Amino acid sequence: MTVFRSPRLFPYMLIAGVGMLASLVLGRPEPVLAATPFLLVLLLALGSPGSPAVHVRCKLDRQKALEGDELVLELAFNGMGPGCVVTAELDLPPGVDLVEPPAPVWVGRGGTARASARVYCRRWGAYRLGAALVQARGALSARVGHERLEPSLPLRIYPRPERLRSLLRPRDVQPRAGSVLARASGDGFEFADIRDFLPGDRTRHVNWKASAHRDRLQVNRYHLERSRDVVLFLDSFSEAARENASTLDMAVRATMGVTERLLRQGDRVAIVSFGGVVRWLQPDTGARQLYRVVDVLLQARLAFDHVWRGIDVIPRRLLPAGAMLVALTPLLDRRTVHALLDLAGRGHDVSIVEISPLPFLRPASDAAGRLAQRFWRMRMEVLRHEYERMGVAVVTWTEGSPFESALEEMRRSRARSRLLRS
């Protein structure tokens, strides 16, 4: 702990010196008597043995939290010198806000004390907390010990997932049991239709009522229940952002919601974070995959670069046959736009949720700005039309509206693009 003397000792020194000098020059006792208390403080401050020093330990009540949670950061102080008042000024990372700072505490010689601060998890991400400037002041605050603590407490703030009730139906299903009704009939639970009995049919599938009505044996047919492979394509090339929100935040929350829902239903999920740094995760199912996806999401950061990247950087095994690719993007970067066109051109089942950057734009202040925004909107219209012509469903998701409604619109859009393709 580095010890400094309080800056107020200098004016005290000045007052005491001037008082004594005036007393000697004027030959009167009053100036030195008025300066005596200041002199006393100086003598006590500079002459006292030992300097305030404390040993500090930080502890966070949880290492994992959801956006919007409040955490308690506890600071434990051990007195290493004379008694002192200890204050800690926390230096928090940008996604974490201070709700209640730690109150100053008194730490006696060899004693212990605790102070706690409450912090608010504002934005998802992986952070390190614990950076602080700790100051220990003696009784008269004449000597101040400073210590800067390095961040040492890992904290993972998970994005709060968008709530979803239903998901998109894929063009093709995978040959594994799941919860998606396949067009083909077989052993399932959902009734499909009735047909004539054929040798080999199970007798428990015989529909006795229909058989009596038609006077020949009829059997019920059921829909197969299959699983789906979904590749979530997260655009981390660019974002439109405001102080507390961005299109990337929206994309991450939606990805989290879709992943949770899919994995709960036994589907396989893969993820590609397509940006300056390309990260991916192979398709898999189960609770462990959710944690892996969260890891990829927490590392999803904007990394600006100008290197051209196409879909050749995405491993082929990441896009299994029949997988549905859902892209969450503001469609601001040409590399993403071209990559999605490429994927659609290669026959993949691509759907795009365009996260509208419009709410994040500042209103144009002059005619040129308004014209530029009109041109940009027209360009986006053309781009959407081009995607739709290739059979890609595109929906726009605007900040403030639920993701569920964007998915509902996507269902209709996919049906329309299926018709266009056929």
Place this chain on the structure above:
Amino acid sequence: MALGELPPAYAALVGALALGAFELVFWSIELRFGAAPRIRVAARRLGAIGAVVAAGAGLGLGLAALTTLHIAGGLLLTAAGTAAAGMLLALIARAAR
């Protein structure tokens, strides 16, 4: 009554009160940039300020009583002032080091 005609004891009291005012002002500046302390911590600081003000006033009054005795025609005061100045210079040198 002119300032120079005040008894020396008043000067000691004025000095102690000025010190108290300075301490409170500096403390309020410290508080402005940090979190509010709990009552016990604040009471401890207030107690320390009160104690130093009382000690300063006591010391000043003691010295004032000595000067009123006119011991050696004020020589004692001059000697004490010189010693205090020397001590102060030594302390300044130590602080600077």
